[in-house]
Amino acid sequence: MTSTNGDGHRPGRRRGYSAWSLLRHGLGREEWPRAWYERELRGSYDAVIIGGGVHGLATAYYLARDHGVRDVAVLDRAYIGSGGSGRNTAILRSNYLTPEGVRFYDRSVKLYEHLAADLNFNVMFSQRGHLTLAHNDASLRTMHWRTEVNKLQGVDSEVIGPDRISELVPYLDTSGEARYPILGALYHPPGGIVRHDAVVWGYARGADAHGVHIHQQTEVTGIDVERGRVTGVQTNRGRIATPVVLNATAGWAGLVSDMAGVSLPIQTSPLQAAVTEPVRPFLDTVVVSGTLHVYVSQTDRGELVFGASVDPFASYSMRGSLEFAEGIAGHVLELMPALHRIRLLRQWAGLCDMTPDYSPIMGPTPVEGFYVDVGWGTYGFKAGPVSGEAMAACLAHGKPPEIISAFGLDRFGDGRLVGEKGAAAVGH
Template sequence: MTRPDPSPSSFRPPLQHRFSAAHLAVRGFTQRGWPRSWRDHDLKRHYDVVIIGGGLHGLATAYYLAANHGITNVAVLDKGYMGGGGSGRNTAILRSNYLTPEGVRFYDRSLKLYEGLANELNYNVMFSRQGHLTLAHNDSALRTMRWRAEVNKVQGVDSEVIDPRQVKELVPHLDTSTDTRYPILGALYHPPGGTIRHDAVVWGYARAADHLGVQIHQHTEVTGIDVDNGRVTGVRTHRGDISAGTVINCTAGWSTTISEMAGVFMPVTTSPLQAAVTEPVKPFLHTVVVSGTLHVYVSQTDRGELVFGASVDPFTSYSTRGSLAFAEGLAGNVLRLMPALSGMRLLRQWAGLCDMTPDYSPIMGTTPVEGFLVDVGWGTYGFKAGPVAGEAMAECVATGKMPEIIADFGLDRFASGRLVGEKGAAAVGH
């Protein structure tokens, strides 16, 4: 099989789709005549690989299968639209300052892929390197920050603990006085951290995967997975049945439901994670700010909106509706950090679904059913991992071997007790 050309120039539109400034102005207002970023297809009866879930993880896996391994007979299935799940409901914060060596290596690879993603896909994903502050409000939290900083440094990741004076220099609007209920004693500062446009990342991967021959099927719900003698043989959808030698579960929220169709049971619970955004104001916050003690994180978009989030709701549910209790608690905690924001208005709030594992680390790779792979259990931090997860899962499919970078995240770790505890850096550590 001839490997497709994944170079950025290969993703440029053909000559007939390149427009003059006048054409761009006209088409921008009329929205007529633009080429589609990805195409619609009839569902084939056979694919080499079927990926369930058309979010960032599923699309990245499809892209790297085609770009890195020449595997193009691939179908991405989603019961909704591309990026309509967790990929479009997160706060788009990127970082790699995790707690365990396994986690740090993994997320640092993802961050490096993100940094070069616009060039690789020839698509503006709006990456903004702002720096990332994790605040410490007590001695215990400060010890954890120092621990994380040392683990990061050993892995070659730029992180350091800074004092309240340095925190104030980075974010003047933070209340760093000592007469507050939650004084800021210091912070873990991670300069490479930042934000990215989540929709643009999804669209970029989808466009590039489509260009390389991957078929994207929106509004195609999987209703069953066929297994024969311990090996996956295909999937059933409301549009028809498909035979496939490899099926990958890249869903969030419904990851357990999909895996159970193949007879694979996973220790995962699903909880809502809420977020909110304010009216736009003149940019003043140039660093991502996180407080694990107050369960809040905040960043500012290029449009001037403040994006807030908190920890997952304290109950399991599939609801994606916001709640007044969340808005009240969030507003109170944000004002403890930055009292000057008291006059700002919330514009909207929403929720996404988070699949939480017992050790707060993902489940990746093979399962007891041959040919059925999983890339699930991402909790509150799946968006950060999209590129490296897709790259590693593609390698796993193409080579038949677990890549070293995800070897510690296998499903079998729960039976053997080899857990990868990331709660100290992942519970609210956006």
């Protein structure tokens, strides 16, 4: 793969703004420069990335920055961040269950810690800690198991009791009279939340500055394969010739891969979330209950963000339901009864591609030049930076790096599953 950008666009980081220039733009009539530019869709690229979410944009950014491959097009059928990247609850953590998963997500958290400086763009990452509650002996045993796996991988996690939990989150009902008594929790200090839109915009800005072309409103309608290898993609704006295609979509991952003749073991289900009116900040820690299928965090603006597990049926619907709103409200009040007067503002849904072992599918496929970064279920946003870094190396060198070698498509045929259900099914 070559490293030309093809349009005379000078790669490199955009200059930041001084306090005076920010004030001048804010109070004056000067137009803000565009963070990324609309460019003419060319007839060929060295690589085409399908999906303008955090995974696709991060891959393009690291491909250009770290490997000098700048003749890249990122295609999105709507606008960047319009899919799962803009519909998630933006919780970050690395306290997974398998050694492969812990190492992978820990790398992502470390990248997030320096992402604002790297992109010269404030992504508003707040490492406020992450609590996974245990309401019975079986859950508590799983928390101890995860703690030991985390510690062996150098990840900060520990099991704490109700007294410490009450210190961290005073509004939790840790009494013995609760319907679902809290016996303990897995406490993960590096976990936290981030502004998902800012991450998408930061990667788009960085990729564009390095010469990557970002094409919105560009839907892929077909993938051309000749003699077992990719030769191009068909879009609603014409054909693009390319020897490398990455499927980095969510919700439509199976449909896109089918265009290249690659079948994926994926089931798509809706995932709903909701947000309340803003209130005085009181919840510093992310709280998750797998037993109640609920998680809650508070944004910097004061809204409480609620979520649950995926809907119990396969669907492409992204409409909210009254059943979800009633269920999530009841479960939140069982954990924190004092919230009964807070009003729900809105709810939404996104699409989740679930694999049989609750781990992603990353790397090459039987079709030469066709790669996948899919199957992220409910946990894809937290993996954006490490996935982009790893998939960029995979595209540049033609083989997956060690950190994602366990997540290949061939594991399903070989029986080498990476079972993450105990840490990924509801544990956002």
